[in-house]
Amino acid sequence: MTDEMDRRIITLLNQDGRAAYKDIAARLDVSEGTIRNRINRLLEDGRLRVMGAIDPDLAPSKQLVLLGIRIACSKDLSKKAEEIARLDGVLALHLTTGRFDILAELWLDAKVGLIQFLGQTLAQIDGIVSTESFLAMKSFNKWIPQSDL
Amino acid sequence: MTDEMDRRIITLLNQDGRAAYKDIAARLDVSEGTIRNRINRLLEDGRLRVMGAIDPDLAPSKQLVLLGIRIACSKDLSKKAEEIARLDGVLALHLTTGRFDILAELWLDAKVGLIQFLGQTLAQIDGIVSTESFLAMKSFNKWIPQSDL
Amino acid sequence: MTDEMDRRIITLLNQDGRAAYKDIAARLDVSEGTIRNRINRLLEDGRLRVMGAIDPDLAPSKQLVLLGIRIACSKDLSKKAEEIARLDGVLALHLTTGRFDILAELWLDAKVGLIQFLGQTLAQIDGIVSTESFLAMKSFNKWIPQSDL
Amino acid sequence: MTDEMDRRIITLLNQDGRAAYKDIAARLDVSEGTIRNRINRLLEDGRLRVMGAIDPDLAPSKQLVLLGIRIACSKDLSKKAEEIARLDGVLALHLTTGRFDILAELWLDAKVGLIQFLGQTLAQIDGIVSTESFLAMKSFNKWIPQSDL
Amino acid sequence: MTDEMDRRIITLLNQDGRAAYKDIAARLDVSEGTIRNRINRLLEDGRLRVMGAIDPDLAPSKQLVLLGIRIACSKDLSKKAEEIARLDGVLALHLTTGRFDILAELWLDAKVGLIQFLGQTLAQIDGIVSTESFLAMKSFNKWIPQSDL
């Protein structure tokens, strides 16, 4: 169970993922060991991830793309989504309500990356009915867990 | 300038943002001081952010929403985008090509959060022509820099 | 609080809203007074409604219409929705995610009812950006709380 | 044939489906036996249903969804519609004019219910070309003949 | 009231609007005077129109266009429709369900006629939100009551 203390730790890590255990401990007025234990348990349980990330607008050789995907109605919607989520270039993926079945966040080579993704990478998955791409020309507060600066 | 060493540091932090300076140093075969200096400079320059983040599927009281926004053509497209990016509940925002002018990532209270966002928060910004929402029912590899577990 | 007994009562009323108190009592093995009290409290609290309803396909002079509505972004989304919900001919109304802001269920005179609704009734509400109508040509399991047989 | 007396009975039952036979009789100035006979005949003929129903906004574990469905043009449009109408989670279904072939009203578990419906329940029906979902975030005057309070 | 005899007369005129009164009379086994009287009454009542018409594909200087129109929601939907129906170039006009409020059939000069219609003729009507044009490249069984061969 995540309690109030966990939430306060996570909030501090949201702002500074590199914060030292002892500084977090001082802020929350508990022992450093407690902080260390709790963070480790949160990380092990998958309830927390601390990740280095870059600003997409500072990576000129890369392109952030949001891709709406419609897939043929089938018994394996979640399995399909998992397969697509594992493809090279897919940062994150959402099963969504509305006009698309899936909205994927892609991190691709500028210019030709999307053609390659659609024509080669995604083409391995069958049952894709149609796609619609949205290129992020400029992003605000977006952080990409990649190192392509 | 970001060099190969910086990129290797960022790659290690992508995977584990809490990695100790000395472990990174050992992996890259340089001194701990070098790693510490480089990480600090990357953070100061805004080229790197290390952030604690949670899995949206583990936060049942919250809802991740992608919101397509069309705004009236005007001289202040970028300024509008900045204003919207600062609104409560907006995680990230993209100026996009295609059918929408803006795609925003929202982190809202489940059920009524989107109504409140559209009817109160976003309604403060004039010039919004229309919106179209996509609720993330399930996400893969998505990490939210918030603490609402 | 709604408990398991309440739910079992509601389930029986789902199937037969006219079921006698004593029959429900016999089915659930409690006293008739208990059933009567519980039903009355559910009704008073607005947690239950028992309503007579007709099959729309048996009312040839009437037309069931689903109407998607987009309204201008404004501070009074919920208030607008309430106003529209009170209009003559509106059976029910939903604030929805996706392509429309509102989906309304309308019960109108066949042929000219929709023209009158759009051109007179709905036209009283300002801020309607666009509408898109879907006429129900045939319905399954739909029950309308009206008496236009 | 439904006559004026039938319609007046139905109107009273619209407002209060639990109204006692003798109260209806008093209101319409006829004998209780006449009311009882007429209501029974209306129910038997399928011209009237009296049903207990709940307010969807009071059932936090459930989600009302409107689902637009396009099905491949085929000789069995009505049969398909009937099959879909019988699926678990489908409250009502309409063959509609316009952009969709079918609009279905779904009552599903909050969060994962729609994924399960699309990926498992609806996936049993072949010939579905595409779907577009609209989640009801808030409903006005909507009553669901279920007991999930 | 239109009776079976009227309908049989109209059916014959559907096929051959120039059919002689006496030939129609012979076909229907009544007197020529009866036919003449009935046709005149149908024409006077507006229940029948007999019109000369041409095949649009034989008029190369003209273009048949179907135009979807969305108009701002307003109290005068029918009046607007009437105004548009009277514009030069409008053959017929329909208030429609679905994505458009109005679908108009236009008969315009090839090439520049549609630009002139949109930019000059229709521009006189205010409250037009958007239009979407469909040019008929080839028509089957379409007859235009004009003389531009």
Next chain:
Amino acid sequence: MTDEMDRRIITLLNQDGRAAYKDIAARLDVSEGTIRNRINRLLEDGRLRVMGAIDPDLAPSKQLVLLGIRIACSKDLSKKAEEIARLDGVLALHLTTGRFDILAELWLDAKVGLIQFLGQTLAQIDGIVSTESFLAMKSFNKWIPQSDL
């Protein structure tokens, strides 16, 4: 070749398809024989049709529907169109530019006619990808060459 005299004859027949040969002759100041010959030649060549037609708004048992059709890209676009044009209920059909491949004008039984057309009549034609229907709720200056008053 259609000349100015032909066009003047057609214009008179546009307004009154039953105009007597001698009246047309008087109006155009030529002999009745010339008028008769020219009209017969225009009719024989398919350059003119004179047809009795009714106002769709006066035929309550019937429904005018405009149907957008997308068909799978194939070598027989024109042949497909011809097949559809010959189906029961199809008044006229257009191969169109834009969002649809075909726009058909349908004259169907009110209420269930469209379901039957889509599910039975049109379902005989393979290669139909999707359809979108627009019901004419009210028409201006539309004349239907049928007799269903």
Next chain:
Amino acid sequence: MTDEMDRRIITLLNQDGRAAYKDIAARLDVSEGTIRNRINRLLEDGRLRVMGAIDPDLAPSKQLVLLGIRIACSKDLSKKAEEIARLDGVLALHLTTGRFDILAELWLDAKVGLIQFLGQTLAQIDGIVSTESFLAMKSFNKWIPQSDL
């Protein structure tokens, strides 16, 4: 008037705009003076343009964008189009049938050029209702009359 000889000259210039007058003359078996005169007259009349152009895929700092534009219905559709056609970055512009009023071909700085065009350049023109952008990721046989290699 453009005659067959003119057309043959233009065809040769299509393939090689730098072809020497005497080579064209030899190919068409007329005198060099005739060729020179005819080309000059074609150029002066605006019936021919000979232009140097580059392959957009070889200009990495630039981006070819097709932009669909909807403009508010107004008396100055053609004037608006002319104004937009004169804007910096607009290569060519088309008044089109269908979903957009205008389709413009833009030649912009990669990455931020489209944001600047929408937010600054196009924003000077009032009456723009909405835009939808299509980025050319790769082009075949497209030649841009610019020099940004």
Next chain:
Amino acid sequence: MTDEMDRRIITLLNQDGRAAYKDIAARLDVSEGTIRNRINRLLEDGRLRVMGAIDPDLAPSKQLVLLGIRIACSKDLSKKAEEIARLDGVLALHLTTGRFDILAELWLDAKVGLIQFLGQTLAQIDGIVSTESFLAMKSFNKWIPQSDL
């Protein structure tokens, strides 16, 4: 490598593709031989094309059409695009982001050219899911490398 001198040459050729070598040389203050060599190398490398072109609005027998194409997701997106680019009537073709996979520029016979292109020419390519056409009714600054004046 394209240098500043090359760019200045191309700029002059943009405006006048027939400019004499010696005039370009004089403008740029270098020898005629240099200009001749550089232009030849640019042409040979495919970095420059000089082409005669006509104004589409002066070719009444022809029609410029922009065609959006969606193709089934497959391993040969680029190959498909190349095949379509080689079809008769295709001037240029773009792999695009957004709602379409491909936007093609077509130069077709007026009236029936598009039907023939869709039903015969394009129908040879399999995997085309849908098309949407936009006819250019009037173009600004558009030059077509064809000779159909």
